Amino acid sequence: MSTILYFLCICFACIAAQNDSKIGDSLNNFATRLLQFTADEAGDDMNLALSPYTVWSLLSIIAEGARGNTSKELENVLQISNEKNEFRNEFKQLKGTLQNKTVGVTLELSSGIFTNKKHSLKQSFQDVTKQYYDVDTIPVDFKDLKASSELINSYVAKATNNRIVNFISQSDIKDAEIFLTSTLYFKGDWTNPFNKTATKNSPFFNEKGEEIGKVDMMFLSGAVAFLRLEALKAQAVLLPYGNGSKMSMVVILPLRGSSIAEVLELMHQMQMRTIIEKLKEAEQQFIDEDVNIFLPKFSVSSDLNMNVVLSKMGIKEVFDAQKADLLNMVNQYLFVSRLIQKAEIDVDEEGTIAAAASGAAVSYKQQTPKFNANRPFIYSIVDMEAKTVVFNGVYRNPKRASNSS
Structure with missing residues (x-):
């Protein structure tokens, strides 16, 4: 035995x-x-x-x-x-x-x-x-x-x-x-903390566009890396921690009409290293341009x-x-x-406590681009030197704080 x-x-x-x-x-x-x-x-x-x-x-x-x-x-x-x-x-x-x-x-x-x-x-x-x-x-x-x-x-x-x-x-x-x-x-x-006074109670929607609850929506306007990845059917932002931006959170928001499942499959095909490298390029290219970021406290x-x-x-x-x-x-x-x-x-205004086809991506910035995570999104904490994920997850529902099986 x-x-x-x-x-x-x-x-x-x-x-x-x-x-x-x-x-x-x-x-x-x-x-x-x-x-x-x-x-x-x-x-x-x-x-x-x-x-x-x-x-x-x-x-x-x-x-x-x-x-x-x-x-x-x-x-x-x-x-x-x-x-x-x-x-x-x-x-x-x-x-x-x-x-x-x-x-x-x-x-x-x-x-x-x-x-x-x-x-x-x-x-x-x-x-x-x-x-x-x-x-x-x-x-x-x-x-x-x-x-x-x-x-x-x-x-x-x-x-x-x-x-x-x-x-x-x-x-x-x-x-x-x-x-x-x-x-x-x-x-x-956070290297650039969210403004606590700007946090407001806002609606959160599911993938069908139906309101399913309320969240405390944080706001940040600053020069952060932003991408629209057509090959991934998603937007992505890079939110750095500490001095030197060695560690960062990558938030990936499916475009309307796309699902978490679809984007995760495309992420596997594209590989995370490519996404991180594209975000680093965007960070250097648009270093003086602001992005309006809306992200729930969760x-x-x-x-x-x-x-x-x-x-x-x-x-x-x-x-x-x-x-x-x-x-x-x-x-x-x-x-x-x-x-x-x-x-x-x-994840709150001050930071995070947490106890994760190449070359097909096209990135661009618009005038005062807006990243509004008011619907399900994927998040990852990455080491920017290693271009490696060590923590990740999915946020879908503000009414659920835990999951067990």
Whole structure:
């Protein structure tokens, strides 16, 4: 009988080596697909907050312990290079980029593996995950459920600046032999804050143009990057954080008559790197021109079981008790029983707390262009140096603050 491997992905906020890094494109493609499949699974009425970086990074760590077809499925979906050392070195570079300090931006991240003292991880697995992924390995005795749950909760609370406390209960680790966590905490102040006195209660519409509620609509008039992407059937703006604009939020608003689902599919075809590069070009080209930005204040919390979504994306065997091969991790038959993500994002006038066909785009500016996000939109937090998404989501309905499955 197989032993259960628990995976926990915790994201309270967000962010995301080199400009031409293969690993950045791999992460972007995974981020877009993850949001696309999750949004489809959640339905047309749900808001979403996701940290694709957190899921992708821990699945990459699990892939280090996988063999055979289990390994192949993970590598195919995560787009891990056949040159394992090349991927590992790029992963380490990407994590270093994430942790570069910027005034006005706080980023803290960690990865931990809690393992039953009876079933020690293989030394080769521990060495690789520590050297390249900076993973903490923490021995626990899962027979003592109270002590084990307290240890994990303490680790998570510290890693998230006490934003997530008492995250798991004793029942969550009842049958565990291994428990994995990945945490990100991000707080970013807008480079150009929204004017609080200009925030007004305004109607919000669905994709059919029907009013479905009210939002506190923020307003900013300033020189920000703005694009109308005909190939994407959407408008996009770039809203930077802190000094130096290393981190930014990209907001993508489908044109009237287009849907979130349609734009997400086009985003997959175009690739996120192209969108980011076009926005950077627009930022330089129209540096002295103002754009009128209307964006709702919003809070979204998602608590999701990702098994079904990842299975539809092609990761199947690792969740199958009869087929999973993780013998490069430990000399014990393991499978991942649940892959859970909790992600939260708060956006207001001051900033964000968040706990993701080439060349076919045409960009232009109009006289005093207007970007009015008064209908469903897609948002992403990106590292502008890496051109990489680490947090993304969809805002559809002001009456829903959370989503769980």
